[in-house]
Amino acid sequence: MIELTIDGKRVQARKGEHLLAIARREGVEIPTLCHHEAVEPSGACRMCMVEVTRPDWEGWSKLVTACNFPAEEDLIVRTRTDKVMQTRKEILELLIARTPGSQLIAEMAREYGLDHPTLTVGELSEKCILCDICTRVCQNLVTGAISRINRGVEKEVNTPFAEVSDVCIGCLACAKSCPTDAIEFKQVGLERTIWGRTFDLVPCTQCGAPTLPKEQAEWLSERTGMKVEEYFVCVKCKAAQTARTYENIAW
Ligand code: SF4
Ligand code: FES
Numbered sequence: 126m127i128e129l130t131i132d133g134k135r136v137q138a139r140k141g142e143h144l145l146a147i148a149r150r151e152g153v154e155i156p157t158l159c160h161h162e163a164v165e166p167s168g169a170c171r172m173c174m175v176e177v178t179r180p181d182w183e184g185w186s187k188l189v190t191a192c193n194f195p196a197e198e199d200l201i202v203r204t205r206t207d208k209v210m211q212t213r214k215e216i217l218e219l220l221i222a223r224t225p226g227s228q229l230i231a232e233m234a235r236e237y238g239l240d241h242p243t244l245t246v247g248e249l250s251e252k253c254i255l256c257d258i259c260t261r262v263c264q265n266l267v268t269g270a271i272s273r274i275n276r277g278v279e280k281e282v283n284t285p286f287a288e289v290s291d292v293c294i295g296c297l298a299c300a301k302s303c304p305t306d307a308i309e310f311k312q313v314g315l316e317r318t319i320w321g322r323t324f325d326l327v328p329c330t331q332c333g334a335p336t337l338p339k340e341q342a343e344w345l346s347e348r349t350g351m352k353v354e355e356y357f358v359c360v361k362c363k364a365a366q367t368a369r370t371y372e373n374i375a376w
Pocket of ligand 1: 255259
């Protein structure tokens with residue numbers, strides 16, 4: 126274990142542990158946008174900037190991204206200095222101009238004193254901050270159906286050539302992990318539509334409620350060894366099944 130200081134408090138950590146994880150454990154709040162526990166940090170959004178120095182740096186300090194900066198013995202971390210707050214404010218100024226449709230960014234911007242943003246470069250409904258959480262989740266954990274496409278102001282997250290993807294399994298991992306709810310999907314009855322493709326949801330074998338797309342169940346089955354049919358029981362019926370199992374155990 127090593128010791129470092131965060132906002133004046135001496136804390137313990139594993140060498141190399143990221144500053145964000147240590148700060149969160151110690152109850153110190155650092156804003157993040159592109160961070161997601163399920164994937165490796167990318168350092169893309171810069172919202173988690175903090176200022177670090179060391180006793181032997183003779184007053185010199187630097188800004189680093191807390192989500193991927195490794196802890197070192199005796200590091201001194203300050204999470205709310207003027208430099209840090211100004212940097213986060215400038216990032217939010219750019220983000221709010223790009224994504225006027227995002228409520229999350231508007232709320233964060235207000236916290237940093239940006240009540241009346243003037244500049245708008247994105248469409249009024251635009252919510253995507255290009256944090257790449259969805260693409261990293263899809264590429265690293267699911268099927269790699271989406272990525273960034275186009276360049277410059279046209280840059281966006283989509284399926285290749287913005288065409289209907291035959292790789293997508295309709296799992297919603299992208300939409301559910303998006304911090305700004307930028308990925309639209311629709312679920313009505315036994316149909317789920319995302320990225321321009323409509324998936325049939327298999328009805329629960331016990332109560333008929335929607336479960337998963339067949340494509341997602343097959344993908345899961347291949348990786349877990351469970352039978353595809355086992356995925357076609359809804360959460361409620363599974364819970365009831367588990368409860369019955371416990372009832373039947375002679376304690
Ligand atoms: S759609 Fe959401 S998760 Fe994906 S890059 Fe945009 S803001 Fe990030
Ligand atoms: S959360 Fe650290 S750079 Fe985005």
